[in-house]
Amino acid sequence: MPCPAGTDTTLEIAIVNAAGPTPAGADATFPGGDEPDPLRELSPELADFLMVYKFGLDEISTKVTILKEELAFRSTSSPIEHISPRLKTPASIVAKARRIDCPLVFDELRAQMRDIAGIRIICGFVSDVYTVAEMLTRQRDVRLLQIKDYVAEPKTNGYRSLHLIVEIPVFLSDRVAPVPVEVQLRTVAMDFWASLEHKIYYKYDHDVPAHLHDELAAAAQDALRLDQRMELLYREVRGLGPETSGLAAEVSAQLRDRLR
Numbered sequence: 001m002p003c004p005a006g007t008d009t010t011l012e013i014a015i016v017n018a019a020g021p022t023p024a025g026a027d028a029t030f031p032g033g034d035e036p037d038p039l040r041e042l043s044p045e046l047a048d049f050l051m052v053y054k055f056g057l058d059e060i061s062t063k064v065t066i067l068k069e070e071l072a073f074r075s076t077s078s079p080i081e082h083i084s085p086r087l088k089t090p091a092s093i094v095a096k097a098r099r100i101d102c103p104l105v106f107d108e109l110r111a112q113m114r115d116i117a118g119i120r121i122i123c124g125f126v127s128d129v130y131t132v133a134e135m136l137t138r139q140r141d142v143r144l145l146q147i148k149d150y151v152a153e154p155k156t157n158g159y160r161s162l163h164l165i166v167e168i169p170v171f172l173s174d175r176v177a178p179v180p181v182e183v184q185l186r187t188v189a190m191d192f193w194a195s196l197e198h199k200i201y202y203k204y205d206h207d208v209p210a211h212l213h214d215e216l217a218a219a220a221q222d223a224l225r226l227d228q229r230m231e232l233l234y235r236e237v238r239g240l241g242p243e244t245s246g247l248a249a250e251v252s253a254q255l256r257d258r259l260r
Contacts, residue, residue: 053117056179079128115182130251158220
């Protein structure tokens with residue numbers, strides 16, 4: 001993807017000026033959906049850079065919405081409860097670039113930051129997380145670049161979610177731009193825990209007291225048990241067997257095969 005015209009210094013100034021002051025723990029994003037287009041308020045260089053990511057996000061959002069509506073039509077319910085697309089703001093891009101020591105140059109940002117565009121897919125059950133991931137990544141124009149399975153192997157703080165980096169082509173007037181998009185898939189219980197943990201984490205500016213760490217870890221285990229219990233109830237209602245770990249492992253293996 002060609003870099004917009006301008007010197008590296010000009011581009012860095014454009015990004016920093018657009019970001020403004022970056023408060024500690026900033027994690028700002030442009031909302032998805034039908035909100036007014038915030039890109040029009042940015043410099044032409046920065047707007048051109050982010051526009052391609054917005055289009056990639058639009059493409060993925062459309063694919064997930066189609067899956068959601070089709071599956072709801074074909075059965076009594078869809079495994080997708082809701083979706084939440086987001087595009088990082090300049091402030092969030094600057095904050096992460098500084099954390100990972102990435103120069104504020106468009107080519108470097110493209111190479112080192114693959115989560116500028118992202119979408120969160122909330123599912124009802126753990127099995128749905130893997131089912132939707134498999135449906136999305138088997139589409140011909142979706143290239144799977146990376147998998148981080150925090151459902152099978154949670155983070156030390158208890159965080160659980162399936163993270164994918166996918167690449168999707170965006171057909172522009174003068175070229176086809178491959179755009180990376182981060183896809184997070186999680187259950188309602190996982191999302192509830194992660195959302196509250198995120199708020200607590202930034203309220204204390206990353207320095208969460210030890211007793212709250214312990215409480216959050218315990219709450220994560222409660223969320224895990226809730227997911228397991230609801231999965232068993234769901235399978236009983238559907239007349240399915242109790243075993244679900246085999247399905248998750250099988251789909252996870254299929255996803256990893258697509259990386260090769």
